Amino acid sequence: MDFNxxxxxxxxxxxxxxxxxxxxxxxxxxxxxxxxGEAFDFIEDKxxxxxxxxxxxxxxxxxxxxxxxxxxxxxxxxxxxxxxLESHYHPLLRRIRRLHCPIITAINGxxxxxxxxxSLMGDLKLAAKSAYxxxxxxxxxxxxxxxxxxxxPRLIGVARSMELSLLGEKLPAQxxxxxxxxxxxxxxxxxxxxxxxxxxxxxxxxxxxxxxIRGLYWDSPENTFEEQLDLEFRxxxxxxxxxxxxxxxxxxxxxxxxxxxxx
Amino acid sequence: xxxxxxxxDIADGVAVLTLNDPQVMNAAGAPLLxxxxxxxxxxxxxxxxxxCLVVxxxxxxxxxxxxxxxxxxxxxxxxxxxLETHWHPLLRRLRRLHCPVVAAVNGPAAGGxxxxxxxxxxxVAVRSAYxxxxxxxxxxxxxxxxSWTLPxxxxxxxAMELSMLGEKLPAPxxxxxxxxxxxxxxxxxLAEAMKIARELAQGxxxxxxxxxxLYWSSTENTFEEQLDLECRxxxxAGETDDxxxxxxxxxxxxxxxxxxx
Numbered sequence: 001m002d003f004n005x006x007x008x009x010x011x012x013x014x015x016x017x018x019x020x021x022x023x024x025x026x027x028x029x030x031x032x033x034x035x036x037g038e039a040f041d042f043i044e045d046k047x048x049x050x051x052x053x054x055x056x057x058x059x060x061x062x063x064x065x066x067x068x069x070x071x072x073x074x075x076x077x078x079x080x081x082x083x084x085l086e087s088h089y090h091p092l093l094r095r096i097r098r099l100h101c102p103i104i105t106a107i108n109g110x111x112x113x114x115x116x117x118x119s120l121m122g123d124l125k126l127a128a129k130s131a132y133x134x135x136x137x138x139x140x141x142x143x144x145x146x147x148x149x150x151x152x153p154r155l156i157g158v159a160r161s162m163e164l165s166l167l168g169e170k171l172p173a174q175x176x177x178x179x180x181x182x183x184x185x186x187x188x189x190x191x192x193x194x195x196x197x198x199x200x201x202x203x204x205x206x207x208x209x210x211x212x213i214r215g216l217y218w219d220s221p222e223n224t225f226e227e228q229l230d231l232e233f234r235x236x237x238x239x240x241x242x243x244x245x246x247x248x249x250x251x252x253x254x255x256x257x258x259x260x261x262x263x
Numbered sequence: 264x265x266x267x268x269x270x271x272d273i274a275d276g277v278a279v280l281t282l283n284d285p286q287v288m289n290a291a292g293a294p295l296l297x298x299x300x301x302x303x304x305x306x307x308x309x310x311x312x313x314x315c316l317v318v319x320x321x322x323x324x325x326x327x328x329x330x331x332x333x334x335x336x337x338x339x340x341x342x343x344x345x346l347e348t349h350w351h352p353l354l355r356r357l358r359r360l361h362c363p364v365v366a367a368v369n370g371p372a373a374g375g376x377x378x379x380x381x382x383x384x385x386x387v388a389v390r391s392a393y394x395x396x397x398x399x400x401x402x403x404x405x406x407x408x409x410s411w412t413l414p415x416x417x418x419x420x421x422a423m424e425l426s427m428l429g430e431k432l433p434a435p436x437x438x439x440x441x442x443x444x445x446x447x448x449x450x451x452x453l454a455e456a457m458k459i460a461r462e463l464a465q466g467x468x469x470x471x472x473x474x475x476x477l478y479w480s481s482t483e484n485t486f487e488e489q490l491d492l493e494c495r496x497x498x499x500a501g502e503t504d505d506x507x508x509x510x511x512x513x514x515x516x517x518x519x520x521x522x523x524x
Contacts, residue, residue, distance in 0.1 A: 068510055068513055068514065069514070080498055080501060081497045081498060081500060081501020081502075081506065082493075082494040082495060082496075082497040082498030082501065083498070085490070085493065085494045085497060086494050090490050090494070093490065097486065137470065137474075138466060138467060138470055138471060138474065139509060139513070139519065140467075140506060140509030140510050140512075140513055140519070141467035141469070141470045141500060141503055141505035141506035141507075141508065141509035141510075141519070141521060142467075142470055142497060142500045142501065142506055142509070143470050143473045143474045143477060143493070143496045143497055143500050144474060144477065144493070145493045145494075145496075145497050146493075147486070147489070147490060147493070149474075149477040149478060149481050149489060149492075149493055150481055150484070150486050150489040150490070150493075153415065153478055153481050153482060154481075154482075156441060157415065157416045157417065157418070157441045157442075158412070158415050158416050158478055158481075158482070159385075159386065159416045159441055159442060159443060159444055160441050160444070161478055161481075162384045162385055162444075162474075162475065162478055163385055163444045165474050165477075165478070166363055166384060166385065166463060166466075166471055166474060166475070167385075167459070167462070167463075179441065218486070221482075222485040222486065
């Protein structure tokens with residue numbers, strides 16, 4: 001399925017979502033954000049049976065961040081650099097947070113500015129060896145956005161977050177892995193096959209439980225200990241009501257692999 | 264500047280604030296902290312044009328923490344008092360500062376001295392420096408904000424270990440743990456910190472200040488609150504001359520010349 005600057009291919013329960021504007025290293029435009037909105041409509045549609053998403057970029061970059069070429073730079077105009085966040089970026093971030101299944105980001109090349117923020121929205125983040133991350137915002141006099149000031153310090157701590165954002169230097173994939181920002185680094189040529197393999201494994205999993213797990217970790221840093229215990233309790237009740245739980249227990253007792261249906 | 268226990272030097276938009284009581288490893292009592300706060304007034308004053316602050320120590324130590332000798336032995340002074348009168352106002356001033364803060368940790372940073380380093384945005388340390396949660400050694404608990412900053416920089420497991428065991432954390436290990444940003448050869452802390460500070464002092468100061476606020480606030484916020492804060496911050500950054508210059512420089516493929524406004 002082709003959407004505006006985005007394409008989605010579904011195979012065996014895995015939706016491959018590709019940012020598709022390689023001429024500008026998949027820089028994010030309003031067009032692309034609208035395309036992403038439609039792509040997630042498609043992914044969330046039960047009829048399409050998506051149980052895991054892989055997000056990647058077409059060509060040699062993952063995403064170069066906001067598309068600066070398209071904006072009005074005439075000095076007379078005061079830009080409200082915050083408005084498009086609320087109208088377009090934040091709804092997308094919320095949708096990803098609340099997604100019904102796991103999402104993997106396959107970071108095939110540069111992930112800069114808001115493109116870095118987007119790459120960090122993956123539950124699991126896999127990168128090509130040649131990929132790098134860059135908090136480009138300070139280079140043009142802006143601050144980090146698209147959620148990265150929330151996610152970054154929670155992944156790598158405040159010291160390293162400050163450094164990345166204040167200095168705006170490139171962070172190579174290997175260092176990102178050593179810092180715990182991402183989960184795996186693969187040879188460039190192997191990235192997509194490895195990402196698809198991992199996605200297929202997740203797509204065959206107990207989808208309800210996997211979705212609840214990602215919800216628990218999204219909420220965890222916002223909760224007190226008591227609130228989180230309460231959430232674990234309520235969440236486990238939902239997971240315990242699924243067919244997949246019954247199948248999981250049965251398969252365990254019969255010493256065979258479980259066949260999860262995602263419900 | 265006429266200070267005794269601190270020194271303040273301002274040049275090229277960079278202010279260097281030196282804790283200056285090397286005989287006691289720059290241990291900080293009320294007199295030193297009074298001067299520290301007064302020096303921050305100069306750092307804050309717009310006419311001084313400070314766009315980055317460096318904090319360091321005179322001699323071979325960064326800061327040994329509270330000055331126990333100045334506690335006035337025999338006088339019953341509540342232990343927490345100087346926190347509320349001096350340290351906490353100092354931490355609040357640093358948190359709200361209009362420009363980035365770089366710590367040049369030129370030697371041991373212990374107790375409140377370790378906490379002070381952790382309150383800075385970027386931390387450069389010499390190889391022989393160490394960080395010490397000395398509190399438990401004298402029967403106290405961590406203060407000067409370190410029970411807040413430490414788990415946010417190094418995680419709870421490591422924070423517990425440092426505070427409960429009270430062992431020295433060598434600078435290279437602190438780097439590996441993500442507690443600090445750079446380790447350099449002995450004697451080079453200030454030089455490296457100045458290199459970073461000069462780079463930051465030529466940066467988009469408004470955006471850099473907003474950025475440090477974002478990270479200070481981040482761990483206190485929910486995701487939704489932080490998105491809201493990013494939105495409000497970006498709106499302010501987007502109205503600066505530096506943003507227009509940054510975009511123009513990007514499109515013209517030349518380095519940006521930021522003015523800090």
